[in-house]
Amino acid sequence: MSENSFQALPGFRDFDPQKCAIRNYFFATWRKVAVRYGFVEYEVPTVESTELYLKKTGGELPTQLFRFVDQGQRDITLRPEITASLGRLAISTQRDYPKPLKWFEIGCCYRYEKPQKGRLREFYQFNADILGEQGSCADSELIALAIDCLLELGLQKEDVVVRVSDRKVWQDFAEAHNISAEQHPEFLAIIDKLERERPEQLQAKLDVFGLQLSQLQEFISNPPLGCSAAFSELQSDLAARGMQDFIELDLTIVRGLAYYTGLVFEIFDRQKNLRAVAGGGRYDNLVNDLSEGSLQLPATGFAMGDVVIRHLVEQCPQANALLQQFLAQGSCEVFVISEHAEQRAVMLGCVTELRRAGLRVDYALAGAKFNNQLKKAQKAGAAYVLVIPQPGEQAELRELASRASQKADLAQLVQQLCSQQAAN
Amino acid sequence: MSENSFQALPGFRDFDPQKCAIRNYFFATWRKVAVRYGFVEYEVPTVESTELYLKKTGGELPTQLFRFVDQGQRDITLRPEITASLGRLAISTQRDYPKPLKWFEIGCCYRYEKPQKGRLREFYQFNADILGEQGSCADSELIALAIDCLLELGLQKEDVVVRVSDRKVWQDFAEAHNISAEQHPEFLAIIDKLERERPEQLQAKLDVFGLQLSQLQEFISNPPLGCSAAFSELQSDLAARGMQDFIELDLTIVRGLAYYTGLVFEIFDRQKNLRAVAGGGRYDNLVNDLSEGSLQLPATGFAMGDVVIRHLVEQCPQANALLQQFLAQGSCEVFVISEHAEQRAVMLGCVTELRRAGLRVDYALAGAKFNNQLKKAQKAGAAYVLVIPQPGEQAELRELASRASQKADLAQLVQQLCSQQAAN
Numbered sequence: 001m002s003e004n005s006f007q008a009l010p011g012f013r014d015f016d017p018q019k020c021a022i023r024n025y026f027f028a029t030w031r032k033v034a035v036r037y038g039f040v041e042y043e044v045p046t047v048e049s050t051e052l053y054l055k056k057t058g059g060e061l062p063t064q065l066f067r068f069v070d071q072g073q074r075d076i077t078l079r080p081e082i083t084a085s086l087g088r089l090a091i092s093t094q095r096d097y098p099k100p101l102k103w104f105e106i107g108c109c110y111r112y113e114k115p116q117k118g119r120l121r122e123f124y125q126f127n128a129d130i131l132g133e134q135g136s137c138a139d140s141e142l143i144a145l146a147i148d149c150l151l152e153l154g155l156q157k158e159d160v161v162v163r164v165s166d167r168k169v170w171q172d173f174a175e176a177h178n179i180s181a182e183q184h185p186e187f188l189a190i191i192d193k194l195e196r197e198r199p200e201q202l203q204a205k206l207d208v209f210g211l212q213l214s215q216l217q218e219f220i221s222n223p224p225l226g227c228s229a230a231f232s233e234l235q236s237d238l239a240a241r242g243m244q245d246f247i248e249l250d251l252t253i254v255r256g257l258a259y260y261t262g263l264v265f266e267i268f269d270r271q272k273n274l275r276a277v278a279g280g281g282r283y284d285n286l287v288n289d290l291s292e293g294s295l296q297l298p299a300t301g302f303a304m305g306d307v308v309i310r311h312l313v314e315q316c317p318q319a320n321a322l323l324q325q326f327l328a329q330g331s332c333e334v335f336v337i338s339e340h341a342e343q344r345a346v347m348l349g350c351v352t353e354l355r356r357a358g359l360r361v362d363y364a365l366a367g368a369k370f371n372n373q374l375k376k377a378q379k380a381g382a383a384y385v386l387v388i389p390q391p392g393e394q395a396e397l398r399e400l401a402s403r404a405s406q407k408a409d410l411a412q413l414v415q416q417l418c419s420q421q422a423a424n
Numbered sequence: 425m426s427e428n429s430f431q432a433l434p435g436f437r438d439f440d441p442q443k444c445a446i447r448n449y450f451f452a453t454w455r456k457v458a459v460r461y462g463f464v465e466y467e468v469p470t471v472e473s474t475e476l477y478l479k480k481t482g483g484e485l486p487t488q489l490f491r492f493v494d495q496g497q498r499d500i501t502l503r504p505e506i507t508a509s510l511g512r513l514a515i516s517t518q519r520d521y522p523k524p525l526k527w528f529e530i531g532c533c534y535r536y537e538k539p540q541k542g543r544l545r546e547f548y549q550f551n552a553d554i555l556g557e558q559g560s561c562a563d564s565e566l567i568a569l570a571i572d573c574l575l576e577l578g579l580q581k582e583d584v585v586v587r588v589s590d591r592k593v594w595q596d597f598a599e600a601h602n603i604s605a606e607q608h609p610e611f612l613a614i615i616d617k618l619e620r621e622r623p624e625q626l627q628a629k630l631d632v633f634g635l636q637l638s639q640l641q642e643f644i645s646n647p648p649l650g651c652s653a654a655f656s657e658l659q660s661d662l663a664a665r666g667m668q669d670f671i672e673l674d675l676t677i678v679r680g681l682a683y684y685t686g687l688v689f690e691i692f693d694r695q696k697n698l699r700a701v702a703g704g705g706r707y708d709n710l711v712n713d714l715s716e717g718s719l720q721l722p723a724t725g726f727a728m729g730d731v732v733i734r735h736l737v738e739q740c741p742q743a744n745a746l747l748q749q750f751l752a753q754g755s756c757e758v759f760v761i762s763e764h765a766e767q768r769a770v771m772l773g774c775v776t777e778l779r780r781a782g783l784r785v786d787y788a789l790a791g792a793k794f795n796n797q798l799k800k801a802q803k804a805g806a807a808y809v810l811v812i813p814q815p816g817e818q819a820e821l822r823e824l825a826s827r828a829s830q831k832a833d834l835a836q837l838v839q840q841l842c843s844q845q846a847a848n
Contacts, residue, residue: 006476006512006714009500012469014509016517017527020465036779038756038786038804041444045436045546046470046532047490047502052430066471068492071536076433078471085438088430093440098803100789103441108470112495122469130789137789140772148779240769241776290430332462345664348564352665355460355572362462365524365554365561379522380462 011113011121018327023124025326026153026306027106030126033149034104037141039128042103044085046110050075052084064111066121078110082127083259083283083301087290090131090297099132102141118275118308129301134284136230139263139300140237146267146278146302147238147246154319155312160277163250164265166228167281170254173219179209185258191216192254220251230263259283263300269312277312278304330381334417336363337373338388347388350414354386357418386413435537435545442751447548449750450577450730451530454550457573458528461565463552466527468509470534474501476508488535490545502534506551507683507707507725511714514555514721523556526565542699542732553725558708560654563687563724564661570691570702570726571667578743579736584701587674588689590652591705594678597643603633609682615640616678644675654687683707687724693736701736702728754805758841760787761797762812771812774838778810781842810837 008014015023031041050067066078079085082105090101105127113119128145130138143162150160170191171184179187190205194216203213226232231249238244247265255264264281268274280302287297313319334354338347347363354361362380364373377385378400387396388410395410397417406413432438439447455465474491490502503509506529514525529551537543552569554562567586574584594615595608603611614629618640627637650656655673662668671689679688688705692698704726711721737743758778762771771787778785786804788797801809802824811820812834819834821841830837 006473006515008469008512009471009473009498010496012471014469014513014516015467016513017464017466017521020467023467024465033779035755036782036784038784040441040755041448042441043439043444043447045432045438047433047436047534047546049430049433066494068494070490070492072434074433088432089438089440091430092438097441098800102786110471122471133789135790137791141789144776148776236769237772240772242773243776331459331464345660348661348664349666352568352572352667355457358460360460360462362526365557365565366559367561376522 009121011115013120013122021327022310022323023306025323026126026309027124029152030104030106030149030304033145033152034126034128037102037145037148039102039104039145042086042089042105043107044079044082044089044105046079046108047076048079048085050077052088053077053080064113066110066112079108080111081109081303082107082125083129083286084290086127086129086301087286087299090287090299091291091295094131094295094297100138101129101131103131104128118311120307124306126304126306127301129299131287131297131299133300134298136233136263137237139230139282140234140241142280142300142302143234143247143265144238144241144243146280146304147243149304150267150277153309153313154322155316156318157245159270159312159316159319160246160267161270162247162265162267163253164231164234164247164263165249165251165253166230166263167254167260168230168262169223169227169251172227177209177211183209188254191252192256194220194252223249223251228263234263255279255281259286259289261285265302267304269315271315273315274308274311277308278302330383331360332362332377332380332382333360333421334362334384334386335373335377335380335382336361336386336388337370337377338363338367339370339373340390341367343388343390346410350386350388350410353414354417357421359417359421384417386417433545435539437544437546445751446734446747447730449747450550450733451548453576454528454530454573454728457569457576458550458552461526461569461572463526463528463569466510466513466529467531468503468506468513468529470503470532471500472503472509474499476512477501477504488537490534490536503532504535505533505727506531506549507553507710507727508714510551510553510725511710511723514711514723515715515719518555518719518721524562525553525555527555528552542735544731548730550728550730551725553723555711555721555723557724558722560657560687561661563654563706564658564665566704566724566726567658567671567689568662568665568667570704570728571662571670573728574691574701577733577737578746579740580742581669583694583736583740583743584670584691585694586671586689586691587677588655588658588671588687589673589675589677590654590687591678591684592654592686593647593651593675596651601633601635607633612678615676616680618644618676647673647675652687658687679703679705683710683713685709689726691728693739695739697739698732698735701732702726754807755784756786756801756804756806757784757845758786758808758810759797759801759804759806760785760810760812761794761801762787762791763794763797764814765791767812767814770834774810774812774834777838778841781845783841783845808841810841 070076108122109125110122130142174184174187253264253266260281261284262282266276267278268276282300284298287295313323336347336351351361351363364376385398389395394407395413396407397413398405494500532546533549534546554566598608598611623637677688677690684705685708686706690700691702692700706724708722711719737747760771760775775785775787788800809822813819818831819837820831821837822829
C-alpha cells in the first residue's frame, strides 16, 4: 500500500469514533447553548461561486482560497468562512422571520494554509450571528453566548479573556489626525500588525501619516475614558449577566476582514499559548453591499473553530475533566446473550423490542460461547446483561457493575427494562 | 445585484432555519436509531486524493467526480461517497476497537451530475457499516437498522420495500452458462441495466454470451428455491425481528459500484415514484484490496441520502404528520419582558440564570413597549412570559396557552421555572 496516496490529505483529518466523540462534545455544547439563547440553526453550501468571496470578503482571504474551475467552467471555491453565504441567505429569506434574526451554524470551512498547531485546511466552525439590530445590545447577547459556551465547557474567567475593540475609535482617531477616509483601511492594517511586526517596519508605515509609534502605543495603553460608547454599553450589559470579568478593552484588535464596522472581538486563552479561540464583530454594511443597497440589515457575529478550543479544553484541568466525563459515558445499556442457536429468534425479538423502547442494545451478531458473549458485554461497557432462557426456564437480568442478578419470565424482564427507560 | 453570482450554485442548497429544521429531523432520527443499535459515529475528510476513488471504487463514479488540482499540484476530489475513506480509516484504527466494528457517519457527498428531482450535486448521506463479520447475521443487523430508521420516521411496510439480491447467485448463473470470471463484470453490467435499457439493446449485449433475454427474465421471475443461502438466512433473521414483510428477493438489483461482493439491496417506495431511498451491500474485499492484502475485514454497509427520504416522508401522510409535529415544537420556553429601561440589568440577570438552568429563553434585545414585547413572545412561540417588576412590586408569570397568571417575588418565580426544568 502506498502510504502517501491512502492517507488523509495534509491539513485534513480522519475522525475515528474516539476522535468523533470529542468533536461531537463541542458540537453538542455549541448547539445546546445556542438553542438556550433562542438561536436557530441554518446551513449554507460548502462550495460557492468564488465571486462571493473576492468581491465581498476582502482582507487576506483571497490568497488562502481552495479555488478551482468545475466541469461547467464555473470559478468555484470551498468556503473559507460562512458570513458571505449567510448574507446571501438572509437577503433571500429574511422576510419569513421576525427580526432580529438570531441564527447559528456548525459546519466545515477550508483554507489553503500551511498546516500547523491550531491551523488546518479543513476545520469546523460554530458561527453565531444576530441580524437586524444595530444596538450594542445585540453584541452583548452575542458575546454572552460565546462566554456561556466557554462556561459550559468548564472554562473560567481565569482561563479565557474576550478582548474587545471598536473600529469607530480608530475612525475617530484617524479623523482627529487628518487621515482621509480612503487611507483608513491602510491605517487599520497597521494597527492589525502592531503585535506582529517589528517597530522599525511599523514606524516606516506610520511616517506616511505623520504619526509616531509611541503615540499609538500610548493611546492603546490609556484609551480616553468613554472613547467607545458601544464598549461602555457592552460592559454594563455583561455586568448585569455577571460576565464583566471576561472582557477587556484592547484597541490592538481590529480583525483582518474588510467587512467589519464597529465593535470587534477575539477570545484568547489567558496563558497566551494558543491562537484565538473565537473572533467576530459588527458588519453593518455587508448585507447592504451584497444586496446592492436594497436591504439594510445591521449585523454582528462570531466564529469559533473546533481546533483551538479543543487544545484549550485539554490544557485546562477542570474543562478537561468534563470532556473526559462525557467520553466515559457507556454506549451500551443492555447486552442480550443467548447461549443456544435455537434461541436466536427469541433473542432478536427481544433486541428489537428493547431498541424500539429507546434503549441502546447490542448482542453477539454471530453468536458465541456464553463466556465470550459476556466478555463482549463487558467490552461494550454494558450496564445490564439479559440472558435468554431455554424454553420453560427463567431469563436472567444481571447488572454488571453491582453483579446483582434477577431471574424471572423473559417478557417480564423486557417489560421492566422498557418501563425503566420510559421513566428516564 | 447580479442574480446569478449571488445564488447558491446549481445542485447546491441553502438551508434557512425552516429547511434546516427538516434536515435536522432526519439527522436526529438516523443518529438516534443508530445509537440504539450500538453503532458509533465517525467522520472522514470531505476532500480526498482522487486516487482513492479511481483505483478502488470503480463503476460509474469516475465520470461524476468533483475533481481538481490544488495549489500543491495534488489531484484531489470532493468525496462522492464514504466507503473508500471508511476502508482507509478502518485499516489504520481497527486495532483499537473490538470487532465487529459497527460504525455510522452523517455528512455531505458530492457528484457532478445534472441536478434533478432526487439528485443534487451536494447532498447528505447517512452511512452505516459493519466491518469484521462475514456472516449474513451482519447484513440482517444492518438492514434491520435501515428498516427501524424508516419505522421511526413513520413509514410502514405499505410505504417501502427493501429489494434484496445476491451477487453470488449471478456468479453461479454465470459459471453454469460458461461465462468466464473476466467477463463477469460485463455480464453484471447488463443485469444492472435490465430495467433501464431497451430489450433490443440488452439482447445485442447478451448475444456475446449466447444468452436469451427471456432466459434471464424467467430466472429473475422464478429464482430457484434456495439459490441464495445468504438471503434465506437474512429472511429468517428479519422474521425474528418482525420485519419479514419489508424485504423481497429481486435479482435485478446488482448495484453499480464494482466493490460489492455478496448480498446487495436497495430500498424503494412501493409507489415507485422515487429513486432509491437507500442502497448498500457486502464488500468483503475492499479492505483487503486497500491494504494490499495485509488485512482481511469482510464488510457490509449502506447509505441513505437526505433528498429522496424527504420526498418519501412528505408523500406518506402518517410520516409527514410526525415531521410536522417535530417542526411545530416551539423553540422558546420563557420570554422575559421588562417594561422599564432601569430594570434591564435585573432582566439580563434573570435571563442568564434561566438559561444556565437549561431553559430556552429569549427577550426583546433592545427593549420595546410592553405590548410589542408580548407580541414578540407570541411570535417566538413562548410557553411562558415572565414580567420583571418595578422595585418593591411582584413579578408575573403568564402561561401563554392557558392565559393562567401567577404573581410572586421574582426570585421565587425564577426558582420555580428552574425546578420545573430540572424535573423534566
